[in-house]
Each structure stands twice: as C-alpha cells, then as structure tokens.
Amino acid sequence: MELALFTAVPFCLALLLATPFVRTPLNKSSQTVLTSLVFAALFAWLIGMLPRVQEAGAISQTILWMPSAGISLSFYLDGLALLFGLIITGVGALIFFYAGFYFDDAQEHNRFIIWLSAFAGAMLAVVLSGNVLMMFIAWELTSITSFILIGFNGADDAAARHGAFKALLVTGAGALALIVGLVMLSAAAGQILYPEQTNRFVGDFASILQANTLHQHDWYLLFALLILLGGFTKSAQFPFHFWLPGAMSAPTPASAYLHSATMVKAGIYLFARLSPVMYPNELWTSSLLTIGLVTMLVGAYFAVKQRDLKGLLAYSTVSKLGAIVALIGLPNQSGLKAAFVAIIAHALYKSALFLVAGTIDHATGTRTISRLGGLRRKMPVMFWVTVVSALSMAGLPFLLGFLAKETLLDAMLHYSAPWTQLVMTIVILSTAFTAMAAYMLIYDVFLGRPRERLHIHQPSAWIGLGPALLAIGSLCLGLLLEPILIPVLELAVPKSFELHLFAGFNDVFLLSILILLAGFLLFLIRRSLIKRITFPLSGDAVYREFISYVEWAGTTILHAQSGFVRYYLVIILGAVAAVLILSGTLSDLVAGQQIIPPDPSVSTTDLAKVFMLFLTVAAGLLTIFVREHVKAAIAYGVIGYAIGVIFLINRAPDVALVQLLVETMATVLIIFMLGRIRADARLKVINSLWTERHDHRLGLLRDLGISIVIGLAVFVFSLNALQNRPDRHSIAEWHLANAKAVNTDDVVGAIVADFRGTDTLLEVAVFTTAALGVLTLLARGGQRRGSLAPRKAQVGVLHEFDASVVEEIQDATSLSTPFTRSVSFIVLPIAILIGVAQVLYGGSGPGDGFTAGVTIGLAVSLWYVVLGYNEAKSLLPWFRPALIVRLGLVIAIANALFPILMGKGFMGHVEYDQALGIYDIVGSFGLHITSSLIFEVAIAIAVMGGLGIIIEAIAYPTDRSQDGFETAVS
C-alpha cells in the first residue's frame, strides 16, 4: 500500500498544481519550493526504505484489482528499483528547484512542472511496478509526457514539434514491439511455472524471475528480440539513437531530467530487470554487447562534431547509454557493477552539464559553442560546476566518473572472446572521444576568448544550487564509497563484488590515464579533425525517408476519399449488408428460423399492441414520404407515443412515463430547431430531393437495398431473440425479491436508484455531458469559417404550411397570445409540483427523478416557445441551467460518497430518517428519507439543468452576435 501511495504522490502533485484554486494563491517561488521539497521527501523516504530492502531482499505489495483475470496493481521494490528510484527523486528535486529559476514566466513554469511531475510519477511507476502490464502502461506514460515536454514550445517552434513527434514515433513503435514481447514472456513464464495449466499468464516480475528455464523456451528468440527492440528504442541505441538529439528542443530542465538522467534509462532498467533470466542465452548478451558498443562509438564520435551545446551533450549521452547497455550484455552479468556505477555517475555529471547549458542559454540567448567563450568570469559557479562534471565525464581520478571508467575498463578487459581486441579498441576510442568532448566543454565555452560580444542577462544566484549540488555529488561520491555507494550497489548487483576508488597502479589505471591523454591530443587537433567527421548514412535520414513514404501513402489514399460523410456511411453499411449476405449469416439465420404462426386466439391487449405496432411502422414510413420537415417531426412524435403506449401495455409504467415525456421533449426540440435553420436552406434540399430529383435513381435503389438488407437482418435477429427467451431464469427475480429491503414498492425505481445506482450516476453524467456538448457546439461553433461560400439558394415558392410554421417559431410573437401566455404561466408551477411529487413518491408509483426533471424542463421549454428567448429569460431569473446542473451533480456525488463514511461503500443504501430518529415523523407523510431519495432529487435537478442548457442553447436567437451567449447561459 505504501508503495502505491508513494508512486501516486507525483501524480497528485501534478493534479494539485493544475487545479486553479490551488495554484492561483501559490506564486512561482512557492511552487518551486513545494515541488522540490516533495521530491526531496520522496528521496528521503526511499533512503529510509534501504534497511528494509537490505533485510527482505525485495518488498512486494499488491492491490487486487481484477483478481479473477490475474490483473492487479503490484509494486516491487528491490535494489534495482531502489537505485533508479533514488536517481529519479534525487535528481528530480534538484531539477524542480532549477526549473523555478529557468522559467521567467510564471504561467509557463506552472505548465512545465505539472507535466514534469506527471512524468516523474510515470517514471517511478516504471521502476516500481511489479507487473509487466503495469510497467508497460507507465512506460507509455513516460513516452507521452516526454512528447508533451519536448514539444513544450511547439506552438511557436516547428523544430520542437518535429522533435517531439520523432521521439514519440520511435519510442512508440518500440513500445508496440515491447508489449508483444512482454505478453509472450509472461505466457512463456506461465508455461514454465505452471506446466499443468494452459494459457496461464504470469505477469509479475517476482515470479518471472523464478522461471529460470526461460532462456530455453521455444519462443525465446521472438520475445527476446521484441523486448530488445523496445529497450533499444527507448534508450536511444543505434540505429534508433537519432530521436534523442532531436528531443533537445525540450526546455533544458526536461532534457536534463528525461533525456539524460531518467527516461532514456528505462530501457536499461528493463534489460537489467530481465537479465537474470535472459542472460544465459547467447542472443541476449551478444545483441546487447554489439548494439551497445556500436552506439557507444557512434555517439562519442558524433558528439565532438556538434556545435550546439545540448547536441553535444545529447550525443555523449547516447554514447554513455551504449556503454551501459554493452556492460549489461557482458556474459554472466559480470558488467552489472560497472553498469550501475555508470548509471549513477552519468546521472550526476550529465544533468549538471545540461543545467549549465540551460543556464548559458538563458543568460546569453545562444547555445552554439562557436559563439560562446570566456564565460568563466561572468559565470563562475557554472564554470566550476562544468570543470568538475566534465572532468568526471572524462574520467579524471578521483571523481565519480573515474570510478565508472575504471569499472568499465576492468569489466571489458576481463571479457575474453576472440574479438576482445576489437571490443577494447572501440571502448578506448569512445572514451577518448568523450574525454575530448569534455575538454571542449571546459575550454571552448568558459576559457578561451569570447568570440562574440554577447549580452549577458544574469539569472538569479539560486539557479546555481542544483548544478552545484550535482557537481558536489560527482566530486564526493567517489570518496564516500563505503558509507553510501556500496550499500546501494550491493542491493542492485546480484553477485558479491569489490569496489575500490584506487586499486593501485595496475594496467587499468594506466589505460585510464592514457585515454585521458589521448583525449587531450584529440582536443588539440580538434579544428582539423571535426571537419573530417562524416558518416554516410544517418538514422535521421532513414527516418525522414520513412516519413515521406508515409505521407506519400497518405496523399495517395486521400484521392480515394470523397469527403462526403454520407458516402462513408453508404460504404460502411453497404459492407455490413454485403457481409451479412455473402457470409451466409443471413441465410443461416433465416434457415434456422421456424416462424411460429400468430396464435389466432388474440386477446384485447394483443390487439392493442398490434395496433400500436402498426402505428409505429406507418408513422415511420410517413417520416420518409412526407416532404416537410415539420410533418416528419410530428410523425416521429407519433412513433414515440405509440412505443410509449406499447410500454404501458407491456406492464412497464415507469418506462412508459419516461418515454412519453422524452418523446414530447424530443419532438419539441426538433421543431424548435427547425425554426433556427434558414427556411431557404431547408427548402432547397426538399426541392432537390423531391421536385427536381437531382439524386440518381441508382442511388435511391442502392440506399433502399442497404436498408432492406439491414432491416431484414434485424428482423431475423429479433425474431430469434424473441422466440428463444429463457424462462424466468433472470437476475430480475432477485431484484423482485429484494426490493423490499430498500423500502421501495417500485422495483424498477429500486434498480435505478439503488441496485444499479452507479450506472444511473454515470447515465446522468453522460446526459449532462451531452447537454454541455450542445452548449459548446452552439456557443462556439457558430462562426462561419471555411472556404465554402454561402450559397445563394435558388429559393422557389415556399411551401405554404411549412413557411407558416417556420415563421411562427422564428417570430414567437404570434404564439404569444394572452391565452397561451396564461397557460404557460399556470403550467410551470403545476409541473414543479408534479415533479416534486414524482420524486417524493417515486418509490411507490411510476415516476422518478428523471421524469421530474423532464416534466419541469418541458414546462420551461413552453415558456421559451410562447414568450421567446428574451422574455422567458427575464421572467425566469432563477432558472440558471449551468448552476442547476452543477448543483445536481454535486449532490449526486456527495450522496454517493457519504455512505463510505458510514461504512456502506460507494453508493450504499443509507436510511437517513432512521439514523436521525425522525422515521416516524416523516413516515406519517408516507415518506422515507433515504440515500435513494436524495439521489432522485439530485437526478431531477441535474436533468432539469441539462435540459435547460439544451433548450437555451437551441432557443438562443441566431441573429445576435455570439459573444453574449456564454454569459447568457451561465
């Protein structure tokens, strides 16, 4: 449980920072302090977990979610997770502090730390999750937050957009491979661990790590390759490395955090996590080693060529990631110690260097190395941070980076294979290039001559705190092996090991010094060297080629698109019809169907039903054959009423009531809306369909054919369903027997308000969302845009009846006679009374909160019809739909949550009158104050408000400017 809470903290922080009434009172500096303190606290908590992990080996916690499907939220904290967790929270705290001074604009800063905090939560979830599926979800979350952070300035910066897109495409494609690989892995682990069960998936890492014959499994080749692909793309390994330099358009704190210290190490984390069961197979080790070494060399080689400070750091990050991957790939996990030292060292020096680059960018406005120079006097803190961090990167004794390089060289020297020489050459070359890049960082940026007169905008002195602490880490951690580094590493490295900062003047030490010197020589000849660096093929070019093919395919396919929605529908439904016929489904259904002839001895209720069915069909056909929209709308109303009567005959009084009310409302809405649509537009379509017959006869036949096939299929399907009904084996029996327990007579009402209350809550949410959708559409979408010129319709003679109705609704004055006015005045209070009665006594008769809401809504809509928008609005000042909706939803949610306090669970049934001891008093009025009653009240209020929004949105006069609309409604 505590691990779940721990992981939730950054997400909650992000939510909190995004909530208006929380963030508004907090200014930029308090947000900075808050975020960095939170992450520092998380860091401290993880340190506190250290003894427990030492003792238990691993802490595993599970919150059951869907135990029957084997899906749970599980968390797993072992040494590996702890190591990564410490980096994420520790570096995170410093980055959050830094970000407070990096951004000048408070709003931008707030937006940035929201996403950064969400990212940190996702990253913690990656390393702490104990389940492959949960890890995968978190993995994708890091990709998405990274996408947002890279494209942070995307609104003004095309490079940022492209970089973000590139990163998302590459890591996303890798993740697709990864999920397949992980699912296969868990299936394979299931087969190994539970041979007696088929199709058992084992998703949690703790169990997967027990499946120690995994490397001999038949599917090994496939899932190992897929998982490798996922990790390689995430950790920017060759040939997928190119997205990382592209990601440098992110704000620098994000680059330092995501693209250097944490996210790019997710792939490495995955490799290290699965290594214990995967490494005995040659495929795993040799792929990691090969790809890692190539990446290491390519990254280091390209780094020195970069003129952009962040580009240089990005490529050298690529190189270091390659080195770590190669180390994990060494046989028998002999490189793990070196890999973890490298991870820690790299996180410290590289994020410090990134932060320095960001500060320089912030102060001078440029990151181009050839424009910088001589910054030492201007930025002394940054200078010393760079000296320490860059030398740590080069591997100067006795900084932390030196330890990383020593262990790296040591591990590689002990790797005995026929190609050891080649491996050592690559390693030495790459580290020499890295050393060269480090010298360039110090000399070309801070020493040397200033090449340009740059205006320096001094940032706050506090900006140096984060980088300085990171540099102190690089400086001291190497010296503090015993107290700090070794205990953490001992947990993460499965074997016992020795670690010394200085192991004597052995060959490794000499090699290390030689590399430093070689790097210096390279540094001296850098001008002529850099010019010669070229590479025939770049991953970026391949990516661009690929994207251009995708775009070409897109434009080609676009030629086949008509753009007419109707034809898409024709194709979709036509395909359905074709499949129904060709696959034989329809003929099978028909063949297997024995039509029971209607019983000749029909009762009167049956006759009534038959009549009503006839009415629906006739009215339905009428909606097609009448030309005028108003008539079609009224015919539609007839269908609704006839179905309502069928409900009544079928002994469903509640449903019948709702149906009748809703159909009335729907018909009113159609007619209302017809008045808002210009008559000539409607006339044009009527004319072209009926008088001029623009439509081809073939098109008519096609539509007719599709509808007949689909109608036929529905007919056969319903017949099947109707004639094969189960006999009284339904959960409904249980509802009938238990409705008494919730003090309701009406079982349907009891199901809606009590047994399935959560469904109803969601239903009301859907309804109000739809209402808000209408509001948004009509309030915001009204501006005429696009190239389609308003057509000057050739208006023929307006059909008489049609025109008069349109005029009547457009101009409400003619409806506003003294009689109609007095009717609408009387109807509203009566409707409210009926509504109240329906809510209070809904338990013992038809009607519930919903019908109450619709009843009142209908009465209000009558006011709008009769009096027109303006007068209705001014006479009903209390009717403010947006507020009413909010009130209803708040009551509903509070009522759903309150029973939790009483120990009854979400939406539990609480009898408030008994709890308050007023049962007898209210009981004498025939009332029971229960949670369901309050729920019904909430539904009534919310529905009334939702309807109000819809009515006001549709009744709002169109000829006015749209600006006043929002204020008018809310």
Added chain:
Amino acid sequence: MTEVLFALSIGILFGIGVFQLLRRDLIKAAIGFAILFSAINLFFVAVGAFEGDFAPYVSNVEAGRQTSDPLIQALILTAIVVSFGSFSLVLGFVNIISRRYDTVDSNDLNKLKH
C-alpha cells in the same frame, strides 16, 4: 403470439432509420437516427426475460401476481435517457452545420476531406 409482428416492426423501423441516415436531408437523417433508437428500445422491451400481467411492484409480488421483468425496464429507462442526450447532440450538429455552411444537404458538405 405477437412476437413475429414485434420482430417485423423492429426490422422495418430499423430499415427506415438506416434509409433516412443514407439520404441527403440532414434533418431527416437526424429523425432517422432517433427512429433507430426507438427501434432498439422496442426490441429491449419485447425481449424481456419474462412477461407478466402486472407491473413490477413489490405489492404485486407479495400478492403472488406474475409481474413483468423489472431489469430490462430499468435498462430501457437508462437507454431512453442516454439516447435523448445523443439525439439532442445530433440536433446541435445539424443546427451548427446549417449555420456555418448554410445548408442541410449533406451533398454540399465534403469538408471531411480537407
């Protein structure tokens, strides 16, 4: 009994709804959309697990009367509400199309392509 007729009406109503959706007139398409909903609701009420001669009330159950299926009724209740919500959204769409492009003929709208 009336099952065949029920199924027939549902089929015809469904066909009518689909036909309206396929035609050019957007207002009639909206009506067709609503008819589809009605057909589905009709199907639900017809397909309830059991029929009875009395409404599903506890008092009827206690009196030993055969009631109709309450669960399917609760389901339709929800379905009606949600379909009304989507229907008003569809009307909003038609309204906004007519305002923006000055037409209710779907043949005048090929904006999906660009």
